[in-house]
Amino acid sequence: MAHVIRLIEGGAELSDQELELVSSHIQETGRCSMLLPTSAARDCIRRSLAKARVGLGVEVLVASAWIDAAWSLFGDGRVLVAPIERQLLMDEVAYAPRPGGIEPLHADLGTVRLLGRMAANLLPYSLTSGGTSGAYGVVKRLFQDYQTALSECGLIEESEAAHILAERFKHEGLPPSFKRVIVRDPESIPAYLFELLMAIAREGELVWLLDADRAAAREALIHASTVAGVPAQVQGESASHATLAQAVRSCPPEFIEIEGPHAEARVLSEEIDKLAASGVREIVVVAPAPAELMEAMSDRLAVRSIASSAKKSMRFECTECGRMLAALVNLATRLDAVETGEAEPATIWPTPELADWAASPLSGASIRAARQLDKTLRSKRSLQPAALMSLLQSTQSRLENERKRGQCPHYLAEVPVVVSDVFALIRSRRLVAALRLMLQVAQALPASAFGTQDGSCRKLIEITAITRALEVLGDIAPQIGASQQAAVRSLNGLGISSEGEVCPSDARAHVRFMRMSEAAALPVGSVDALISADMNIDSYSLARDESPCTTYAQMLGVPTLEFERIACMRSQMARVVAAPTRPAMLVRVTHTGQARPAYPAAIWTEIVSAAEASALEIKTKSVGEGELVCDFDPAGGAKLRTADVACEAPLHLSASAIPYLVVKKAGVGGSPGPARPLSASQIESYVSCPLCWFVSNRIRPAGIDAGFGAMEKGNFVHDVLYHFQVAVSEWPQKRVTQANLDEALKLLRETFHQVRLEHERGKTASSAALIPLSTAERLEVDAILPELERVVRYESAALAPFIPRYLEFSFNDLSITYAGRSLGGRIDRVDVDPSGRAVVIDYKHRAHPAQFKLLDPTVARGRGKVVAADDPNWLPEHTQTLIYAQALRRAGLGLTPRGALYLTTKGARPGFAGAVDAVLVEQEPNDGHVPGVTSGFPDEAAGGTLTFEDLLDRVEAGIAQRLDELEAGVIEPAPEPRPFCVHMHPFGFTRRNELS
Structure with missing residues (x-):
């Protein structure tokens, strides 16, 4: 029996003292074992022994390989469980139902991994220690089930194998090949390995080799061995040891x-470049994350003609195959739930997973096809699972036809397109077949498809990952009886590694990251x-x-x-x-x-x-x-030209940009023609806030996804009221009255449901359909019907002599000029009475009609100051109906505009608001005029002098002045920003050096 802690001269290779120790062991017993903490240290010691010609009879191993070799010789026939097998079996055990339907632990991927690590180190001790209740009992029952599953598969944990070997050696004695063991540079010793080493120390000879810097750990080692009943002796204390x-x-x-941190890659590259210039050829860069540092520096080194390499290792879920498989399996599960009614469509739309899958190299598609698919998916909320599969299939068929006709880049000509086939196989739970298709694509793709610098390495990683996944799903999981669900979850525990290298053709040095x-x-x-x-x-x-x-x-x-x-x-x-x-x-x-x-x-x-x-x-x-x-810059700014440029003042356009502010029609010979017609809404937007108009109409920060908000609800309300008024126009009365109100409400409900179906199918003329995808959204649509019923009741007693004659009336083809410019766009409604008087009506799906109220600006208000009359730049906040009312005077329809109103359709109290001729002002409740509008033009009772026609002329003159500013390039924000301006003004319109 010998148990020795020996202090040595630390070094990567064996010292003469260590070589002498190994030689003496070989001479005494013919062989010995040396345990190292890492595979790199193992390889170095093997080379050192071979160089010293004492390699025969010495097993140099890491601890796990040593236990595996011992168990294969002296075990009971079971095989040590592999990490992926442990993950599979523990997954099955953790997710298995318990008596009474109680889950002992929250089963998720993290829990399964934690239980696997605990079982790998502590399985034999957990089964023999602790009670049967509380935390001990929960884990103990889990490990008992896990050990049963292992035995049924002929497997055993490394910790249990070491425990059994230790007990066997204790009672039956040590085999000759295990009488001499040397442990060099230990970092951590799990309990099962320490137990086995102590069993060897009792009957054979165990030597710990510690260099001077690790010598401080010998006290802990002495204490642990003393507690185990095998005290250790310390040898070789000397001040000459290397530190x-x-x-x-x-x-x-x-x-x-x-x-x-931004300069780190540059500085390291410059230092390496200096070393290479001085004749250095082999350079090592040590880093805690060598693969990540290599990726950050490989471009910089390549432009300097320096090669670089590193061992890359990643988990399966971090590979392209792992990410796509997890996303598509999850999406397939949600699609099935939507089809069976267990989930709502909101759980799948807008399915970004499909666009990501199409953009992946493993799909065989192209980025262009992926962008087109993504645009289609995000713009249609009405796509159901069957429609999604049809869209995928059409995308694949189109790409296949393009490649047959040679309408694709040459490097994709022989690459199969599987963007639809793979997802269809995943939906049918044929994952092995889906992975095989991915493997065909990965093998057919050129390395550059995975990256311009390290594409060959990434391609190898993907092929390795798919191959390993096929092995797990097709071989390992069926052999041990694990379900496909457990196998898919356990794939995330797979480790994939390869050697990544970037090697320029004229490399003058080589950098290894480790x-x-x-x-x-x-x-x-x-x-x-x-x-x-x-x-x-x-x-x-x-x-x-x-x-x-x-x-x-x-x-x-x-x-x-x-x-x-x-x-x-x-x-x-x-x-x-x-x-x-x-x-x-x-x-x-x-x-x-x-x-x-x-x-x-x-x-x-x-x-x-x-x-x-x-x-x-x-x-x-x-x-x-x-x-x-x-x-x-990877090249460090070499050969780049720099120049000082003059920046325009904030919110100021250059002279060359101003002509593009107002869009022109194409003229003769390609020269710019006249300006395109402006709609009243565009004019109103500019007048209200030039900056907001510029952002929304020229920068146009459009949303990616089809929405379910105010715009879509407004479109829906417009469609319902349009179809409703079209149907009412066929009645003898041609409008809603108190007499036909019940019939009108019945028609409204029918129209509402008809338009709702059209919107949900996505077959509507509206630019943005209202498509609910969840119960909450459906309730929001349901709430619109009572609001529209209140609107119909309100209109039945308003504007009694008027009937809706023009619905969705367009000004685009009338060649009408407003404020000196061509006018386009459309208005929701124009109501006309028998004498030719007209009222322009615009629907607003908002509450509180008072926000659209317009008072006579010539009436003194406040402290007697006629503010609006004194302001030559005065314009009302809302001008859209006023613009179209003025345009009707020139439309040649024989109409005399007498009102420009907004009809609010949201909330408990709908209503008209805006500007009307004094003759249409409500004098008494329910007098058939405009309910709620108690002052008109002119407001003679308050001393006003501005008639309705004068109002239209004054607004046009003010707008003409503002449109002149538009053509001059004015895009400054409004002096008093509106609530909507908060969405536009934070776009960085203030210089940083002007911030206080």
């Missing part, structure tokens, strides 16, 4: 501090230069694991033996600093993107302290963010 401080003294590193643990396994002098990046406290945290798995292990009394994180960092950094042939560079960013301080990692501080303690000259270089173009 991080000694490594810093022998080869002092250089320090670079970058004042902002983690600190990998760089620590590099032999001394194996690379020309080394840069350690991102050395901040967030990247190299010293926090201990405090997960539920750790807590549960402590509850069971079998915690994982954790070595100090900083001790492991010291040991690894000492080897990292010693690996290159020239001084290493240590780089960190001093500030975050929000200009907050970013603190250095503890290991950075220790290296600086070690250099200061040795009175070494510390070379620290601070680099600012510099020019913006250099920080963001």
Whole structure:
């Protein structure tokens, strides 16, 4: 029996002392095993042994491979469970119904993963420790079911296998091949591995090799082994052992501090470029996230003729295949629920998943087709599941025909289009067939379809991911009896890895990106230069694991033996600093993107302290963010021309832009012709606020999705009232009266339901149909009918001699000039009486008609000051009906306009408001005039002098002046912004240097 903790000279390769120890073990027993924490360290030690010619008889393994080998020799025939198999079986156990229908835990992906980690480390101890109630009981019952599932499949957990082996070795003795075990550079020892190692220490010889920087952990190791009944002896204490401080003294590193994250890639690229110019060929960049740093820097290195590579690993859900499969499976489930009535259409519209799928390279479609599909899906709220599938199929058929006729880029000519077939297979739960189609597309696509720089790597990752998914769904899951649902959920636990490389044809140097643990396994002098990046406290945290798995292990009394994180960092950094042939560079960013301080990692501080303690000259270089173009341009701004440009004043258009403010018709020979007609609504919008008009009519920040808001409801109300008035015009009375009110209300309800069906089918002339997709939206549509019934009742007693003669009356073809410009657009209604008097009516689906009230501006108000009359620029807030009333005077229809009204249709009290001739003003309630309008033009009772015709002329003159300003390029905001202006004015119309 021998249990020894031996302090050694730390290094990536074995020292003479370690080689002597290995040789003595081989001479005594013929073989021994050496356990390493990482595969990189394992490979380095294997090379070291081979170089020293003592490799025969030595098994150099990571701990999990060592347990697997031992179990295959001395186990009971079961096989160690693979991570994906663990995920599948634990998923089945977690989602399985319990007696009484009670779920022991909330079953989701995170819970399943947590339970899998707990089972991997603690399964045997959980089954033999704790009670049967509370948290112990819940997890214990779950693990009992999980162990049963494992046994039925002929599988066993690594922790249980190690526990069984430890018990067997304790009672039956050690096999000769396990009498000598060496553990080098341990970082953490789970309870099951420690138990097995202690069983070996009792009967054989167990040696822990710790370098000087890890020596602080020996007390914890001594205590744990003493508690286990196998006390350890410490050998080799000496001040000559290599430490991080000694490594810093022998080869002092250089320090670079970058004042902002935006400049990090540029600064690192420039330093690497300098190294390459000095003749360096092999460069290593150490980073906590090497693949991400490589992606950020590969373009910059490529333009400098420097190759780069890194090991890329990602979970299945982060691959293109994983994202698309999860999204499409989820969408298929929701579509099925809508078809069966279990869910509302609102749960699927606007189905952005289908547009994302069409844009994915794995669909075989194109970006152009994806954009067209997305536009169609988002513009139609009426698409049902069957229509969606039909739309997908038509998209696929169109693309296939284009490729047959050669109407596509050459690199897509041989790529199959599966945008519809894959989703159809997923809906029918044939996931294996769907993945096979994706695999065909991935194999047929050129590497550039996955990226211009690292496309070949991304293509390999996608092919690997699909192949692994096919293996899980088609082979592993059926073998262990897992359901397809569990298999799909468990795919997210798959790990996909590959070697990513960007290699220019004229590469003059090669940069390898790797983690600190990998760089620590590099032999001394194996690379020309080394840069350690991102050395901040967030990247190299010293926090201990405090997960539920750790807590549960402590509850069971079998915690994982954790070595100090900083001790492991010291040991690894000492080897990292010693690996290159020239001084290493240590780089960190001093500030975050929000200009907050970013603190250095503890290991950075220790290296600086070690250099200061040795009175070494510390070379620290601070680099600012510099020019913006250099920080963001991969070429660092090389060969770019810069120039100073003069910016226009805020809210001011240049002389070259003003002609485009008013849209012109095409003239002869392509020259601009006359201005296009302006509608009354456009004129009113400009008069109210030029800036809002400019944003909404020239910038046009249109919404992406078809909406269910005020515009759609207003269109619906307009359609109902239009069809209703068309039907009423066929009655003898040609309008709604008190006598036919009941019949009119019945007609309104029929019209309402007819228009509602048209809108829901999307077959309406309205620019935006009102299509409810949920119960709440359907209730909103239901609430419109009572409002329109109140409107019909209100109109039955209004404007008694008038009848609606012109509905949706268009001015586009009448060649009418207003304010010196051509006028277009349409008005909702024109009511005419037998004498030819006309009232212009515009529907507004709003409440409170008082907002459209217009008073005679020549009447003194307030403190006796006639404000509007004294203001030559006075214009009413709402001018649309006034504009069309003036246009009717010139339309040649023999009409005399006597009113310009708005009819509000929303709320409990609909009503007319606007401007009317004094003869139409209500004198007494229910006198047949305009209800609620008690003052007209002129308002003689209050001393007014402006007639209705004068009002129309004055408004036209004021609008003519404002339209002159429009043609001159005025787009300044209104002095007193309206409530709607809040949606337009925050578009960055104020210079930053003008903000207080």
